[in-house]
Amino acid sequence: MIIVGSGLAALTVAYHLSELDHVMIFTKKRCTDSNSWRAQGGVAAALAESDDWRAHFRDTMVAGCFHNDERMVERLVREGPRRLQEWINAGMAFDRDERGRFCFGLEGGHSHRRILHAGGDQTGKALVSFLLERLEGRVWMEEGEQVIDLLVEEGRCVGVKTKREDGSVSIWPASAVVLATGGCAGLYTFTSNAPTATGDGIAMAYRAGAAVADMEFIQFHPTMLVAGGKAVGLVSEAVRGEGAVLEAEDGRPLMDGVHPLRDLAPRDIVARAIAAELDRGGRVYLNISRVSHFRRRFPTIAALCEAYGVDFEAGRLPVAPGAHFLMGGVVVNEWGQTTVPGLYAVGEAACTGVHGANRLASNSLLEAIVFGFRAACAIRRQAAWPETVHRADSSSPRRLIVPRLPERALIREQLSTFVGIVRNGDRLRKAVDWLEQFSLPDWLDGDLERLSAEEIETGYMLLVGWLVASSALGRTESRGGHYRSDFPRECPKWRGRRLVRTKEEWARLGAGR
Helix, strand or coil, X not given: CEEECCCHHHHHHHHHHCCCCCXXXXXXXXXXXXXXXXXCCCEECCCCCCCXXXXXXXXXXXXXXXXXXXXXXXXXXXXXXXXXXXXXXXXXXXXXCCCCCECCECCCCCCCCCEECCCCCCHHHHHHHHHHHHHCCCXXXXXXXXXXXXXXECCEEEEEEEEECCCCEEEEECCCEEECCCCCHHHCCCECCCCCCCCHHHHHHHHCCCCEECCCCEEEEEEEEEECCXXXXXXXXXXXXXXXXEEECCCCEXXXXXXXXXXXXXXXXXXXXXXXXXXXXXXXXXXXXCCCCHHHHCHHHHHHHHHCCCCHHHCEEEEEEEEEEEXXXXXXXXXXXXXXXXXXXXXXXXXXXXXXXXXXXXXXXXXXXXXXXXHHHHHHHHHCCCCCCCCCCCCCCCCECCCCCCCHHHHHHHHHHHCCCCECHHHHHHHHHHHHCCCCCHHHHCECCCCCHHHHHXXXXXXXXXXXXXXHHHCCCCECCECECCECCCCHHXXXXXXEECCCHHHHHCCCC
């Protein structure tokens, strides 16, 4: 079986399948080039005696604006503590106090201190390292080999096609393929994501016939560190959880009167408040003067400041929002199975429904752990089934793509300008029209093999950008991470209603004619 990606979700699946033969991981760069490795925040779980899964459930639903799938949320918050305890028993070390008790942190939208951290602000790195150590020599990992297409035969995913940096193409048959390629926040100019997070896994799934949903829901993290007019890295929400306060340039507390939770309000609310201040020509700072022992507690952020010449000892960090997380993705069931047999999706590439319209802080690593385990369980059951498909070649000849591609910076500029934190119908239509000029139907059925890996990735960025923009145009309300100034309120008819997209819609829309 094949796993595409090397973040926490990918490695969780591999960890629980490592006793099987022929488990392969493909990652287009290095195994540490993932959002998981960068994750400063922790893992949310109701492990404290004063906490309860029901409280975590309520917090998740409220943050998600009740667009969440309640069944999936319950699985997440009830199974999460059990999965984490198993890893703790296996040697995963989370931060503890001098008496050996877990140091539970508080982040936006949480009613209890329930966030586990490792190494202060290095939780993702610690989790990925924990799994890589246990997987060494037990699975086959190919770094620098990019999966460029999924192979589908008789309606079933039967393998992948890859391209190496030297341009060579290989075909790899598989009884199951797991997409763990992350989200698409790399489509934006200001982003917290690794450069690899361009949505290519979602594009490949859509191209293969899988349903995707909730692509309009993009979460913008409120606090990206700003240096030289650019966003250079993330300042974890945990800093605000420890007492940091957002301020305007004149020292005015930015979140006073905006939301009862002030600086720990849901991320969409905080991000819009910061964006509004920036649009007025002001600057926004995170005042960290109340956070004691900042360097020791947040070593990654301190090092980031020093690398870009930001004096954190002065007590104020310049910040701005940046694209951070996709709540949507490839539609899956509770076992990670997509609408294409043999194809699974986990982590941010998947739309499990647990995040609703706005992800609750530190639920993403938990999602990777819980649903990575569940996908592995389903694949183990599948391994006992007789294989009916053995070939891994294209089911029909495809026309050659001769692409006209824009610069990636221009794609990011278009998405940031027209499909950003605050949207409206006119701007969204401009984005959709701009994206559709690049022959998007070719990217659904054309032959990609002769294109370079960079050209394929750019084409997939156009396709995913179109899914985001056109979905945002279709949802005529504001909810969570999707805010439209021309429809500024939640609409009851949209509550829980997903915009599900499949490539068959091109025929219905008459696209490409």
